Amino acid sequence: MRSHNKLLMAAVAAGAVAFSAGAHDFGRAPTAAEIKLWDIDVRPDGAGLPEGRGSVTQGKVVFANNCAACHGANGQGGLNDRLFGGQGTLASASPVKTVGSYWPYATTLFDYVRRAMPHHAPGSLGHDETYAVVAYILNLNELVPDNATLDKASLPKVLMPNRDGFIPEPEFQNIKNSR
Amino acid sequence: MNETEKFPTEALNSKSSSRRKFFSASAGIAGAAFAGRVHGQTLGDVPPRGLGDPLSGSSKRSAHVQLSRIPEAGPGRRNVDPSAAINSKTPLDKLVGTITPADLHYERSHSGIPNIDPAKHQLLIHGMTRNARVLTMDDIRAMPSVSRILFIECTGNGWENWKKADANLTVQNTHGLISTNEWTGVSLASLLDLAGVDRKSTWMLAEGSDGAGVARSIPLTDEVINEAFIAYGQNGEPLRPAHGFPLRVIVPGLEGNLHIKWLRRLKFGDQPFMTRWETARYTQVLPDGKARQFQLRQEVNSVITTPSGTMQIAPGYQRVTGLAWSGNGRITRVEVSTDGAKSWKDARLNMPVLPKAQARFETEWVWDGKPTKIVSRATDEKGQVQPDRESFIARMGTNALFHYNAQQTWSIDAGGRVSNALA
Numbered sequence: 094m095r096s097h098n099k100l101l102m103a104a105v106a107a108g109a110v111a112f113s114a115g116a117h118d119f120g121r122a123p124t125a126a127e128i129k130l131w132d133i134d135v136r137p138d139g140a141g142l143p144e145g146r147g148s149v150t151q152g153k154v155v156f157a158n159n160c161a162a163c164h165g166a167n168g169q170g171g172l173n174d175r176l177f178g179g180q181g182t183l184a185s186a187s188p189v190k191t192v193g194s195y196w197p198y199a200t201t202l203f204d205y206v207r208r209a210m211p212h213h214a215p216g217s218l219g220h221d222e223t224y225a226v227v228a229y230i231l232n233l234n235e236l237v238p239d240n241a242t243l244d245k246a247s248l249p250k251v252l253m254p255n256r257d258g259f260i261p262e263p264e265f266q267n268i269k270n271s272r
Numbered sequence: 273m274n275e276t277e278k279f280p281t282e283a284l285n286s287k288s289s290s291r292r293k294f295f296s297a298s299a300g301i302a303g304a305a306f307a308g309r310v311h312g313q314t315l316g317d318v319p320p321r322g323l324g325d326p327l328s329g330s331s332k333r334s335a336h337v338q339l340s341r342i343p344e345a346g347p348g349r350r351n352v353d354p355s356a357a358i359n360s361k362t363p364l365d366k367l368v369g370t371i372t373p374a375d376l377h378y379e380r381s382h383s384g385i386p387n388i389d390p391a392k393h394q395l396l397i398h399g400m401t402r403n404a405r406v407l408t409m410d411d412i413r414a415m416p417s418v419s420r421i422l423f424i425e426c427t428g429n430g431w432e433n434w435k436k437a438d439a440n441l442t443v444q445n446t447h448g449l450i451s452t453n454e455w456t457g458v459s460l461a462s463l464l465d466l467a468g469v470d471r472k473s474t475w476m477l478a479e480g481s482d483g484a485g486v487a488r489s490i491p492l493t494d495e496v497i498n499e500a501f502i503a504y505g506q507n508g509e510p511l512r513p514a515h516g517f518p519l520r521v522i523v524p525g526l527e528g529n530l531h532i533k534w535l536r537r538l539k540f541g542d543q544p545f546m547t548r549w550e551t552a553r554y555t556q557v558l559p560d561g562k563a564r565q566f567q568l569r570q571e572v573n574s575v576i577t578t579p580s581g582t583m584q585i586a587p588g589y590q591r592v593t594g595l596a597w598s599g600n601g602r603i604t605r606v607e608v609s610t611d612g613a614k615s616w617k618d619a620r621l622n623m624p625v626l627p628k629a630q631a632r633f634e635t636e637w638v639w640d641g642k643p644t645k646i647v648s649r650a651t652d653e654k655g656q657v658q659p660d661r662e663s664f665i666a667r668m669g670t671n672a673l674f675h676y677n678a679q680q681t682w683s684i685d686a687g688g689r690v691s692n693a694l695a
Contacts, residue, residue, distance in 0.1 A: 119405070119407060119411045119412075119414065119415055119466055120397075120405040120406055120407040120408070120411045120466070121405070121406050122403070122404060122405065122406070123396055123398065123404050123405070123406045127396075127406070128396065128398055128404070131396055131536070131537055132398070132539070133485070134477055134479070134487060134539065134545050134547070136541075136543070136545055136546065137546050183557055183561035183562075183563075184559065184560055184561030186670075186671075187671075188557050188561070188671050190552065190557070192552075195552055195563075196548075196551060196552045197546070197551050198546050198551065200546070201546050201547065201548055201551050201552070202548075204545075204547060204548070205547070205548040208484065208485035208487065209382075209383065209483070209484040209485055209486075209548070212383065212483070212484075215383070215483045215484065215485065258561065258562055258563055259551070259555060259562070259563050259564075259565040260558075260562050260563065260564055260565060261565050261566050262564065262565065262566040262567050262568065264493075264568075264569070265491040265493070265566045265568065268474040268475070268491050268492055268493055269474070269494075270469070270471050270472070270473055270474055270492040270497070271471075271494055271497070272461060272464045272465070272469065272471065272492070272497050
């Protein structure tokens with residue numbers, strides 16, 4: 094407690110809302126192994142993709158066992174979202190937003206399946222199964238061939254049809270962290 | 273002639289003589305309007321006093337007060353089974369002032385509400401940092417705290433009225449995805465210092481402990497660095513589980529989805545992480561098929577909460593009141609029209625009017641019994657004026673689904689029935 098009090102007094106003396114001196118008094122350093130357990134995000138450039146691989150054929154099985162109950166036997170939608178089709182509808186009165194028609198990055202599909210799916214048991218698919226089901230969904234959208242196998246090198250190279258369909262807000266285009 | 277012109281209502285600091293004139297001039301009508309609502313006819317009809325219920329550990333609402341949210345599954349899919357709901361809306365029509373009771377704060381979750389033991393909860397701060405950290409809740413509560421009264425608004429607020437107006441909607445249905453609470457926690461700036469975040473880092477990923485692991489990229493602008501915090505307190509108590517217990521992100525003025533609940537990880541990077549929520553979900557499709565992305569700010573907005581959808585009014589005096597808010601800062605002006613946006617007059621703003629919080633506005637009106645439409649229009653300190661529906665739709669189209677802030681019109685028929693209308 095003593096170091097905290099000292100720190101607070103220093104902050105008050107400096108008239109500062111935030112503080113810097115002695116801030117390392119709070120918390121502890123994580124180990125690299127700990128960080129790896131939680132560091133699950135995947136960027137469009139592929140950063141964060143794990144080792145492993147999966148094919149469209151394998152993905153069809155993973156899908157039937159884990160996804161079809163909500164997304165339909167062939168991804169046509171059911172209790173939850175349809176996963177393919179809709180290309181050419183975004184400017185119509187009723188846009189159909191699917192992985193194929195709307196999602197700008199194939200890597201986001203891996204990130205989302207890994208963190209959030211299946212809805213009732215997120216995190217239950219292994220890396221190979223995740224690559225496989227991602228390959229299957231991309232194949233439903235005719236974005237990879239029937240014999241495709243995806244891994245961390247090939248997934249970021251899948252070009253999504255709506256890749257350039259987004260207009261980033263100008264306010265957040267040039268950010269300078271001034272802290 | 274417009275009835276309201278006979279009874280001008282000035283701003284808060286108006287001369288008391290004109291205020292007296294208003295109330296005396298309208299007293300006869302007002303008395304008639306209220307008479308029908310009084311059930312005890314004489315003081316003798318009021319039940320006698322007596323010994324009340326015993327004191328208790330927490331206060332329940334009166335048995336005579338019914339307040340609850342409405343669980344919803346999507347536009348037009350209301351009052352669904354809670355297991356199918358994706359959000360639950362605040363009863364704006366039944367609340368007063370500006371602070372939302374914690375149990376009635378609107379709720380949006382993507383994978384249910386996790387049951388988290390705060391003694392086991394940990395926050396990982398890493399990425400472009402010199403001093404990656406794991407913080408326990410005890411660590412976080414030991415740090416210098418900040419508190420601020422702020423609105424949080426779901427980007428879907430208003431989505432019922434994009435394409436059509438269902439006449440039977442209440443203001444809880446149309447605008448119930450916003451609430452205002454006091455939040456308490458630790459400033460983001462102090463966490464940046466603590467973790468030694470690299471100045472080349474421009475985006476921060478915030479991630480929850482919910483089943484979906486909801487994660488959003490937050491830009492490290494000066495505004496965000498100066499104002500954002502991680503909160504463990506809500507209206508003076510620990511966060512309610514539905515609102516992120518034990519820890520959530522607060523990013524004043526920006527969209528609700530950025531306010532990650534059940535926060536467990538902050539990762540610093542030099543580009544957006546492009547999660548599903550900031551690509552496939554919370555992006556706004558424009559008429560040409562392109563989509564606005566990272567439209568994070570909640571724009572200037574307002575709505576009349578009384579009289580509002582499904583209410584019934586009688587000719588004569590009306591207290592017209594509502595809420596206004598802006599992610600740009602303070603509300604500086606709210607105008608009300610009682611003739612379908614043909615003429616406007618300023619409403620009073622009740623104190624306090626806080627930046628990025630809901631503000632309460634009020635005005636008086638004498639309804640002549642003829643069908644009409646009432647509308648409110650807010651202006652914020654950046655000079656942004658809430659758009660009328662026509663110009664808003666001309667700009668955004670009807671497929672954007674999120675960030676609807678067009679003026680809300682309530683239609684009043686000859687019988688005094690108030691209903692939702694597009695304009």
